[in-house]
Amino acid sequence: MKKAIGASIFYARFALPFSRIGFRRRVGDAGLDADFTGQRWVVSGATGGIGRAIALGAAARGATVLALGRDARKLEALAQESTGTGRIQPTPVDLSLMRDVERVAGDIASGGPVDVLVHNVGVMCHAYRQTAEGLELGFATNLLGHWVLDQGLRRGGALTAGSAIISMSSGGMYGAALDLDALQAADAAHHDGFTAYAQHKRAQVALTHYWNSLGPGQPRAWVMHPGWVDTDGVRSALPGFRKLFRAVLRNADEGADTALWLAANRPDTGEGIWLDRHRDSEHAFGFTRKGAGAGALVARLQSSVAAGASGRGAAPGR
Ligand SMILES: NC(=O)c1ccc[n+]([C@@H]2O[C@H](COP(=O)([O-])OP(=O)(O)OC[C@H]3O[C@@H](n4cnc5c(N)ncnc54)[C@H](OP(=O)(O)O)[C@@H]3O)[C@@H](O)[C@H]2O)c1
Secondary structure (H helix, E strand, O other): OHHHHHHHHHHHHHHHHHOHHHHHHHOOOOOOOOOOOOOEEEEEOOOOHHHHHHHHHHHHOOOEEEEEEOOHHHHHHHHHHOOOOOEEEEEEOOOOOHHHHHHHHHHHHHOOOOOEEEEOOOOOOOOOOEOOOOOEHHHHHHHHHHHHHHHHHHHOOOOOOOOEEEEEOOHHHHHOOOOHHHOOOOOHHHOOHHHHHHHHHHHHHHHHHHHHOOOOOOOEEEEEOOOOEOOHHHHHHOHHHHHHHHHHOEOHHHHHHHHHHHHHHOOOOOOOEEEOOEEEOOOOOHHHHHOOOHHHHHHHHHHHHHHHHOOOOOOOOO
16 A cells, blocks of 8 residues: 555656656757767667667767677677767676676776766566576666776776766666665565665665765766666566556657766766756655665675675675
8 A cells, every 4th residue: 555655656746757748848859969079988788778879879979889788799780770970889798797897897998098987787677586696686787787897997097087977777766765785685585676676776876976975086977867768678677667658658869868968068966866958856755865875885885796706695685
């Protein structure tokens, strides 16, 4: 009952702004006059959905885009599809495996600085699955991999004061106060895919604050929400939702728009989540302000990485 009331409040508040109508109202036909010539971008989860649209949009405006994905065939097809003055460089990696993410971060850093890093990859895992490294799959893909990629690029000197970091969160985070023990369940009995996904998306907001707290000389970070976009991810993870809202879902280019806009405009950082080129509040309900802080989150991520490196398996929650 409580869940049903919560869902009704959520949809009443957000269905319109997150829909295609919301995009039309705020962005409309504004277009994007941006030139990324000479820039080196990294986009995770670039073989499908919103990530693919970001990669193609950046390359069309002159960027060299390192497209991170696990499917070599899709990566090649993406590179072929690229138009404009930039290009797409297929960069194979399984973003749920921390050793592979560390490897690719080192490879990318050895090629020089990164102008724009888009942490786009994200999955909603209804079933509980562990990676070969003992991490819950969603936690590994949606959060810990972002952290490991970022750390690897910083260590390698690829992220500088001029770099922009853009994280793809979700409106799902509006219903979650950050609870570190809910980031990854220890077993299937304690796993709830919706709750875990909302936690990962809330954690991306906290991580953005952390990155921006590192001070001058460091890259700046923004967190955004793409609205509701008709992608393979939605088709497979949320078929009922898709059926209900299909007529008003955005296309991938509309979902990608704010990432490209942020990279081009780089507004002031600070509290807030970006949607349709506007900064919205990152809290819609008071209780979400009472969650764990960014420092505690980073400590948990560091301990998860350390546990994985020592072969003990990553520190799970409950
Ligand atoms: N769609 C929406 O309405 C919506 C709303 C709010 C937030 N978001 C967020 O937006 C982001 C993109 O969503 P989307 O709907 O575009 O997702 P999507 O259609 O599922 O696409 C995700 C992409 O990530 C790739 N990927 C998944 N796991 C990977 C792994 N372990 N290693 C490498 N690549 C991997 C997928 O590759 P494969 O083809 O190999 O699977 C695919 O290219 C996510 O962070 C999502 O949470 C989406």
